[in-house]
Amino acid sequence: MTLTDPAISTTTGAVLDGPALWSAQAHMPSVLGRQLVIERGEGSYLTTADGQRLFDGTAGLWHANIGHSHPELARAAHEQMLRLETYHVFGRYANDQALELGERLAALAPMERAKVILNSGGSDAIDVACKLARRHWQREGRGSKQIILSREHAYHGLHAYGTSIAGLDFNREGYGTESLVPETARVSADDIAQVEQTIARLGADSIAAIVAEPIQGTGGVNPPADGYLEGLQRLAREHDILLILDEVITGFGRTGEMFAAQRYGIEPDMVTFAKGVTSGYAPLGGVLVAHRLWEPFYVDSPDTPVFRHGATYAGHATAAAVALANLDVLERDGLVPRVRELEQVLRAQLDGLQQRQEAVVDVRVAGFLGGVSLDERLVNERVADRAVELGFITRPLRGNTLQLSPPFIVSDQEVVNYVAAIEQAIAEESQR
Template sequence: MRNSTPPAGASLWSAQAQMPAALAKRVTIVAGQGASVITADGAELLDAPAGLWHANVGHGREDIARVAYDQMRKLETYHVFGRFVNDVALSLADRVTALGPIPDAKIFWTSGGSDAVDLACKLARRHWQLEGRPDKRIILSRHNAYHGLHGFGTSIAGLDYNRDGYGTDSLIPETARIPTNDLAAAEAIITELGPEHIAAVVAEPVIGTGGVIAPATGYLEGLQRLARQHDILFIADEVVTGFGRTGTMFACERFGLEPDMVLMAKGITSGYAPLGGVLIGPRVWERYFNSDDAPILRHGITYSGHATACAVAHANLDILEREHLLRRSAELEGVLHHAIQPLADHPLVTAVRSGTGFLAGVQLNADVPGEAVVDACLDSGLLTRLIHNNTLHICPPFVVTDDEVSFIAKTIRVALDHITD
């Protein structure tokens, strides 16, 4: 029997956490404004990861909060199952499809990125069933890729530790990985597996959690070309890159891609409400819309097209447009690259990856205690975290100043020097 009273919040099981370590060094965020957050201890921290890649317009936006309040007073939400819809889900659908990289697209709303991954993979398999080609079931993804942690996201993860421990190599069978940036090797795997067995390939334009890895020149375009050549659906996972992170509304624009589906979440609301979606091209959606005996897609989420979340998304998009934040993101890409690249010369750094979008990864040597570097940054007013391969995560809100970007680089250098000493 326990004799001591557990600390406040001890009941929470944190995500992706080694819980004894997380509980011992928990950082509680209680407020945020602009590009910074405030801890329960009163410390102000520059939010280098923008939460989990999502706080594009910054924290504490009163105008977004008022939109949410007004929408809740009018109608908190109503589902979009069957013939019932709510007006905000409809208007946001028209707005986002007009902004997206797929002509004449439809959108299926979800509650977030992991939901979007599951829907897209299910839809890809269902597509080929209805095409009379049921053997096309394999979903390809890239090494180092992260696609959320629902059923399909776990199964197609390119980070092995996210797939391990569930009794099989792939929680949902018939998935496979292709190299991160080697197009010839990807083609060899497609040939080996047999294109007649492959339903879709899913790719992040810039790999995020896997270490902030930009595509090799021509890789994404080549992967799309291979998909078309072999009659494989091409799915762009823009959960991180969508809504301005690469200086364009979607990274597909930057790389000249026109996929069959685009996954989105995070930046569509800048984290002010949970919302995701799948943008779907005519090749996939037409059969579901164009005849009286059209099939039904047996998929749905209670909070798909949540009215308040959609109203928040409208407000977020208004801010992106009104404050020219896509243009600012494109400018900040160069500012960050210039500030962060000198860290590549530090003896504790393996690589610095930046210059393709307003995001970067500073990969530390394998023997460097990464959490100690994070702690030193926190002590100096910078919030960052570790992602794959001992990499510091940098993906600030679009509202940071040039000086704040310089502060990120300087603070990391001081932290590394402290570890060296």
């Protein structure tokens, strides 16, 4: 290898030092010296190490649905750890909290007679769901069905499968191959006719599943085009392709229903979930599996195959106890119906923004999720930084978009104040 080999990295800049923690999804030279160290949280607000109070307008990474530092969830974790921190769920072993959570989730699932696979987060869940899709067709004797389709602008975590099916090219680049798992392909994010053309080009006999976020999150807060999800379901059924809904963001109330599948009338073969199942109080995710997929693995026969899934912390007892407490809070406090009210408040506040601010090119609302897209004159990162200075967190996303997804516990007035602060940040940056 020579010094001109592109695999060798050279730099003329000084190597920067800083904290030992290598931050996630960060261009490190841009964040060193600017990091906001969050020290405390209470309800919908955070406090930094230097004492700044911030409105958590993104609910962390879309997860703090019931707000921060809820005493009931803290007690649930404390009491469970005093009884049993965890025990694995491999083979004939299980723990009581994982079993109880499985029953609770199956009862909430947007498909009948669901089984529940538990793991540690959304990226885990995507890996398991894609592997099960391929395992299903292998077991059916249709081993040519291997390709996993996903949408342009999609984000499905950063494990090997999530990286491979990402519709955001920058998440797939730099690993020496177009796709870490080779049998993947992208389809149109909003044009069902183009999806149909892709299926015809690849051949339905080569396609195992299509994975879709009901509302794209990291890709820019993109609600589904009219008829798009219904079209995916129709094509999946017509061509014997499994439909996997990635509800890591939308699951557990973010759309005003427990799952977005219920809002949009979709009956998927699998649903991946995480984030909102514990409101971020413990790392937990999983897959809801329809009966046609799990039944062959439950046949009482020595010839029944094993689906090789599982990780050390799958079904973690403390995480499951926290999830159960979180579901109690969601249901007791009526937070899912409250989301429907908050959606209308957010929509009302964003409706006139495009008319008032010339730099706003589009606004999108679906459930308690909002996206504000800016024209090229502004940089969304700078607008987000200015919002922080004003005491409000928003997050820059693809498409020069700002993310709005506060906790479910906020008041109407807090939504009004939040949008007003974002508008002020946009107006000030427009005048620079």
